Amino acid sequence: MPEIVDVVVVGSGIMGVCLAYELARRTLRVALLEAYALGSGTTGSGFAWLNATSKTESSEPYFRLNAEALRRYETLVLEHKAESLGIHSGGTLYWARNSEAQQVATLRRRAERLQVLGYPYTTVNAHEMEILEPSVRFRRVPNEDVEGLYAPADKWVEPLRLIRFLANYARNHNAAIKEYCPIESFHTDMQGRVSMVRAGGVEYATRSVVLAAGLQTSALIRLLTSNPQSLQSVPIKQIPGVLVDTAPQSAEGQMRRVLYPPDSGGLHFRPTASGGLLVGADDTDAIAHGESLDTKRLSDIGKSLLVRVSDWLPQLSLLETVKGMSTYLCMRPVPQDDHPIVGALPGVKGVYVAVTHSGLTLAPLLAHLLAEEIMLKQIPPQLADYRPDRFLQIPHTSK
């Protein structure tokens, strides 16, 4: 006998788990099916910075979606407490050297945009930055003129802790959370509506399926249907990133925030829950995009990132930190136009997709909105720009 559920969610990254949480709390019967362990896809290995401040140059609706997502996190924190969710407030601190005109212009432009968009921030001087992060050396030389921007609403999160908490909540609200349970097949009825999902030898009878499988979403669509429009409506790029995770630092070297120092390669770092550092940079991500990296090359990139960080953290013992570091390559699922793809999949009734970049930031809000849509059969206005069928529209040609 098949198990009867209202919704099958495929994938237990941040997107799938947030959906299971949102659907289960609305008393729908949910089965969350994951091919491996909870959070074993991209979610477990990203930088996990919850922010809107890096999106000031994106479209205004997309910036506002991210800002609203941060407010959604505030709601989660009020309901469940930050410690249980693994959410760390503390904000983001960007700074620039006044001798570098380009850096200062970028910092001020970000501040202007945040002002216009109504996102909380303050400009800070060197002394104020030193109070915020006493272990950081903000000036390279004594009395160097620097200026900073502090955005207190940004946060960072421990992804696996968040996922486990939300999955447990869903389980306690009657959701079936199945790990090591890859999808074997989908079945549709005579009307072209999804009717059954088979996974791990079990059949789930359902009238709604959400594909939240990150990079594997296209493969699942191929398993579901041969309709070319279905596949065409979920174009996903695979964008690599390199991160370095270090062993715990000494107590006096501890920080609290996400830091963006004046580094032309987009260096960024933050503390980890175990007291170490997590480090990435835009220029090393670009290297990973351009060449395939063997273990030695990856480790060299990791060391070079830590050398750059040591410019700003005088307490950092490079020798010790390099010994305890782990450098890894991970892949981001990024929709072709960089914006979320959330909503009904063209071609198969009852199937929805939810794939996005910045998923740690956006998933709680996107899942909340998609759960509303599934319940009420109405598209929330915030999702109107992000429908899968936008990729099917034929561009107007000028005569």
Ligand SMILES: Cc1cc2nc3c(=O)[nH]c(=O)nc-3n(C[C@H](O)[C@H](O)[C@H](O)COP(=O)(O)OP(=O)(O)OC[C@H]3O[C@@H](n4cnc5c(N)ncnc54)[C@H](O)[C@@H]3O)c2cc1C
């Ligand atoms: C280097 C890097 C840095 C990042 N930094 C940030 C950041 O600072 N802030 C931010 O917001 N975002 C960041 N991101 C992006 C963010 O991590 C992703 O957007 C997010 O994790 C995607 O989550 P997801 O649930 O869509 O996908 P995933 O986490 O990949 O989850 C998909 C799940 O589906 C499962 N699955 C696949 N196929 C099947 C199948 N056939 N059957 C069952 N299950 C299946 C997979 O096993 C996987 O667990 C970063 C990403 C990277 C790589």
